[in-house]
Amino acid sequence: MTDVEFLTQLRGLAREFADMLRPTVLPVDRDPSLARTLLDSGLPWRQLMGLPAEYNPDPLRVGGRAVYLDKAVEQVTVLEELARVDAAAVLAQPGPSMSGFVVSELADRKQYERYFTRLAEAPTWTFFGITEPTHGSDPASMTTAVRPDGAGGYHLTGTKRFVGNGARAGIGVVFARRRPGPLGIGAVLLETDRPGFTGVPLETLGLRGLQLSELQMRDVPLTDDDLLGRDRSATRQGMWAAVRTFNRYRPVVSALALGVAQAAYDYAVEHGTRSTKDGRLAGFAERLNGTRTLILAAARSADRDAADGTLASAAKIRATRLAEELSIAAVDCFGPGARWDHPLLDKYVRDARAFEFMEGTSTIQRLNLAQAYLSGRLDDDRAA
Template identity: 70%
Template sequence: MMDFLDELRAFARESADVLRRTTLDIDRDPSLVDGVLGGALPWRHVGMPAEYYPDPPVVQGRPVYLDSCVEQVTVLEELARADAGAVLALPGPAMSGFVVAEIADQRQRERYYGMLAERPTWTFFGMTEPSHGSDPAGMATNVTGGLLNGVKRFVGNGARARIGVVFARRSAGPLGIAAVLVETDRPGFAGVPLETLGLRALALSELRMRDVPVEVGDLLGHHRSATRQGMWAAVRTFNRYRPVVACLALGVAQAAFDYVVDNRRLMRVAQRHVLDGFAERLHGARALVLAAARSADDDPGDGTLASAAKIRATALAEEITTAAVRFFGPGARWEHPLLDKWLRDARAFEFMEGTSNIQRLNLAQGYLNGRLGHAQAA
């Protein structure tokens, strides 16, 4: 019998045909995402708990909720080979779902997942700020006196979302950051789309909050100790999501590689040697991403292997998409619009969930803490 993950990958590859037919249209007009992704894919509820997902896809007689990192990187890489931007634009929990799953109480879970179960619903994860990036020490967004104020930028699906999580400072110190569950129709809340060159379907946005009313019941983890609230959940979310970013980058790299193999028939010996090298590196990166996903499922508090996977996959995506264009010579980006799109998309992954410099710091910290051996064993 075919291995479950192999069959899951094959099933995902078939469903990716929906994205493949619309990838250039969505790149030109991201608003088309609503019509294409609202119900056309079996993966529209990635990461939803079983009780809110009555009709999941079934593989080998087993319902697939994509609630594990291993399943997510297997499926989403295949979808990213068609359109990574559209994958990131899928309705559902996305990053905010990790936070809800980690620290929400039962009422908050019902409020969040219940809304997503009603109809295809986009969510957001508001961490990055215009002046301070994702640095919690410089976070200016605050929630005081029952009011939320601040600006978040580079937020995926922010302008089309109905609900999400905003990280805001409630008090001084590292434990003073709260994760706030917010509906986007509240007074004082606005989501404005930003213009981007790559991953246009994601509709990166700026969130502007001015005196948005917030209650105690909006504070995720309010029933938990201060050490198990906002930033604790954020770190674990980043550790679980970095393998996903890595698999998306890998999908773009594989798509560009496949395009060259399928469309450049006559090649010099040196060019074939380059492609052979890329094939080996893609295989190695895929194994690393899968190992990182298993590590994230086993211990979301350890992001060592997730950082290694993101470094490797994002660099490979940039290198292969650049080389793919050169295989077709001058004018390739005009004559082969898919290559142009993948080239633009590949640059975005470097800035998602921490740049490579940040990931190298994580690797160093993992080494100093004795985690690198465990990562290598994984």
């Protein structure tokens, strides 16, 4: 089986799974706490969460080939199809998500087993806590800190905001300052039932099922066993892992945005009037296909080298812009009150705008591309 044949069959399988999500789209959008009911939708969440092979004895199979969804190429293919039904449901599934990549990069064997054993044993949501209320994810301004408690352990204190699944998570990763300076940021593996830890859901307009949250930590007790990468050099700890994680997951975010864009396009084609959609949707089919090709290239690049986020940045710019433009164009295919009369369209418009703020805004991505060009990693043809 060629790679193209494999991905085509995988996409077809994902499309069948996506149909299982349709009954829950609007209910979960109205009440994000219903995301737990997604486990009863029939979707094989355990096979789709990206568990390592040793924790997934029954993986998906395509043409007899085991598929663990631990590669970006596989993830963008499957998750785009699921996002064509509900991107929020994709993000609201239990599993390792971004924190799993940090654990895979930094954890010792004991920490690795502690994290993935818990996820394999029962449905467990995870979190990736880096963004702070007033400083974003700027490491130089990070105030969440790990400090000695005077008895051989540590205390973790600080606040993280806009953390997906934070209020429902059982375990995750928090980035916190351990020392002054740019290399003083470390990563902490943390269960949410520790004393002093609180997760509070935030009100949002888009991707409501994700249940963005604020995490408050007040003297949360830690031990050495909670400090990820503690035996590594300072240049291979917290922010090193965070950058690699962003590069690795930007193609995934791009695929989710593309899924929303494709959903809006499909809805307008099916339900819009011919006189409006012929003009409003002109050129979007080609842009959808071109963006899909770019995302696949970015995913291949991320699988080869998570340190190079050049194509990932380009894909995210393209996909987020397309989702925003296409969702508005889809609404224009209908008359006044379209978003009221077509609640799915309204959801697509709201969801499309969320991706701009995930894994770095378009301004950050353009800076990444400029740095890549100036350093010689991006030639003139690729820059165009």
